[in-house]
Amino acid sequence: MMAPVPPDRPPLEGCRVLDLGIITAGAATSALLADLGAEVIKVESPTYRDPFRVWTEPGAPAGRMPPFFRATNRNKAGISIDLKHPDGRAALLRLARRSDVVVENFRRGVLARFDLGYDVLRGANPDIVLASISSQGETGPDAGYVSYGSTLEAVSGLAWAGGYADGGPVVSGRDLNYPDQVVAIFAAGMIATAWRASRSGAGGTHLDLSQRELTSFLLGEAFVAAEEPARRGNAQPPHRLQDCFRDAAGRWVAVTVDDRDLPALDRLLGLPAGAGDAARRTALAGWIAGRDAAAAVAGLAALSIAAAPVLGGRDLAEHEGRLWAMAMTHAADGAWLKGFPFQLEEAPLSVRRDAPGVGADTARVLMEIAGYSAAEVAALAAGGVIEVAAGAGAA
Incomplete structure (x- = not known):
């Protein structure tokens, strides 16, 4: 049985997560796991990086990592492996053998094309927890559809409920993407539960987390009412x-x-x-x-x-300590970051390290966790299978 975690230690201490997530849904889920003490290793590719790395706003300071990327990737190590290459796939499986959780929010079918589906991961590690976060879930006629927050809000019913009586449906927009935000919180809770069950002898599992299902669930009370909700803008009966x-x-x-x-x-x-x-x-x-x-x-x-x-x-920034205490926080350089949805008194959540640069920890992770030698890491880098940040090569 899993030993109880001392109250002054982070609740997910001892959990190692391979984070294949990008944008918000996957990466923010893993960020919350990292905030809770998990060792999270962000996995990017030399040919495809998290789009949030270049998601800047007009007037943003030159050379500063975009706030969206910093918020969803704080407290993580960062590696770069080409999963399309056989040697890259082999490296990921070696890491999976020494890890507890894999988080991904690829388009359905992508992980299988890498030959890294749940059956393969389970073969490498029977206790692995695979969390698949997707627009419409793993199965069903819409599973393969490409979606954005706007289309998810449309099909979930959320957009219909927003807007004014004389106008059309309203979506939350790319800077919020409500389905992405809420799935990260729910997914992190499910992953933590599954990891603890696995550590207690239940074995691994594949979590199927649908953003559309979750958003519809959160609207359930409105849509099971006697009448379909009507758009009323800010008006809301029975308020006068x-x-x-x-x-x-x-x-x-x-x-x-x-x-x-x-x-x-x-x-x-x-x-x-x-x-x-x-x-x-x-x-x-x-x-x-x-x-x-x-x-x-x-x-x-x-x-x-x-x-x-x-x-x-x-305005909110000026009300720190009055209207909020943990919703936002600061990076080491003083820049504002998205904070935490809850806080723990005994082991407070904090930003312990900034989001990683591309390949910042590739060499260290492959050697310390996957068991590669310095020469093997150097050969993988020379062949373009991995990416190692300048100054972070194998010692």
């Missing part, structure tokens, strides 16, 4: 009034008004008894437009009416 309004400087204020709030709101706005909702909305919009957001929120809050400023990223 719910929307966002601009203040004097053009900043947004979110307000939710219930029936019990109407007498106090009407007095504040100077409305006569029996005023209609349309008149109330117009008056509230004008009242907020005549003052700044902070004063508007304070005035409404004094009447126990729910109101809050609509904050952007820069």
